[in-house]
Amino acid sequence: MKSAPRINRRREEFPTLASGIHLLSHSLGPVPGAARESMLAYYEAWEHHTSEDAWAASWWEMSTRVGDRIAQLLGGVPGSVQVQPNASIALSSVASCFNFNETDRNKIVTSALDFPSMEYIWEAQGRLGANVEVVHTDDGITVRLEDILDAIDDTTGLVALSHVSFRSSYRLDVEAIVERAHKYGALVLLDVYQSAGALELRANDWEVDFLIGGTIKWLCGGPASGYLYVRPDLQKDLAPRLTGWVAHAAPFDFASAPMQYTDTVRRFAQGTPSIPALYSVLPGLQIIEEVGVKTIQAESQRRTKWMIEFALDKGWKINSPPNVEDRGASVMIYVEDGPGMVKKLAERKVFVDCRPSVGLRLSPHFFNTDEEVREAMGILAELM
C-alpha cells in the first residue's frame, strides 16, 4: 500500500471504533460521540419549549441549515437541498412531479444495479402511465455506458440511476449521461447515497437535475435523514404531488387549498420535519466537512486499490470495477457463503456485510487506519 498521508482520522471521536474494525460505511456509519450531546441538546430544547415558539426559535430554520450544508458536500449552491425523511421519499417526491399520462415523454431510464427502492417506486409509476426501461447488466457489476445512452431518446422524461451502485460499487460517467439526456430534453436524477461523503461530487458543474441520498452511511449521521437536491433553475417548474403544509408559501397561514407552493426548495418538503434526525446528523457533517471530501476520496482510492491488488493476488473474485474512475468507495469480494463469512469476520471483530450474488462488501473510510485495513484483509485470507 502507498504510504499514508498525514491526516487526522478523528478516531477518538467515534466510540464504536473501539469495538473492532469498522468497514461498514456503505451501510451504517459509526456514531460520532458528539451525537450524544447533539441529541441531548434536542431533548433540552424540547423540554424547554412551551409553545409553538419552538419552531420560530430554533426548529424551522434547521432543515434549511442542514440542507445547505449537505448542498455544499454535493457541490451544489445554498438553497438547492431540501431534507427528506429518507431517500425513498426523496425519490417519490421527484416521481410525483411527473404527469406520465399526459405526455408522450413518459419513459424512465433506470438500471439493474440501482437500489431496490428505485425499481419499486418506478414500477408503481407504471400505474400512472410511466414506461420504465431498466438497462441490463451482463456481469452483475457494471452497466455499459453505451446501453444507458442508447436507452435515452426523445420519449425519455427522466434518467434515474445510482451514481455508485450499492451492489457492486460501480460508478457512472455522469457528464456523458447528463449531456445525452439534456440533448434529448430529459432530466437526470442520481442516487448519491453511496457516493456523497466518500467522493467529490459536483452537482452544479454537472448540471444534474436531481440528487437523492441520506446521511446514515458515509456521512456518519443517524437513521435517518434523507435529502433531495433540485437544480435551482428547475425548482419553480415543478409541483410535487407528494406534498404538505410545509411546502406552502405561507405555511403558518394554514390557508385552504389551492396549494401555493413556496418559491424555494422547501416546495419539495411535506409535513413536520424530523427534528431529532436533523440533530443526529450535525456532528457527522461537521467531521466530514473538516476532514474534507477531497482527502476522504484520496484515502479511499489509495486503500481500495490496495485491497483489490491484495485480493487478486490471492486469486479471489472481485465483484467491483478494478479501475478507480469506475468505482465508488467499497470493494465487493465474492465468497461462497456470504452470511457465514460475515459472522466469522464479526467474531474476529471485523465488521462488514454481504449482498446476494456479489458477496462481501468492505468499505474503508477516513477513520480506518492502514493497519486496520491490512489486518482485516489478513483475517479474511485466514478464513477463506
Ligand SMILES: Cc1ncc(COP(=O)(O)O)c(C=O)c1O
Ligand atoms: C444507493 C442507495 N439508495 C437508497 C437507499 C435506501 O435509502 P432510504 O432507506 O433512505 O430510502 C440505500 C440504502 O441502503 C442505498 O444504498
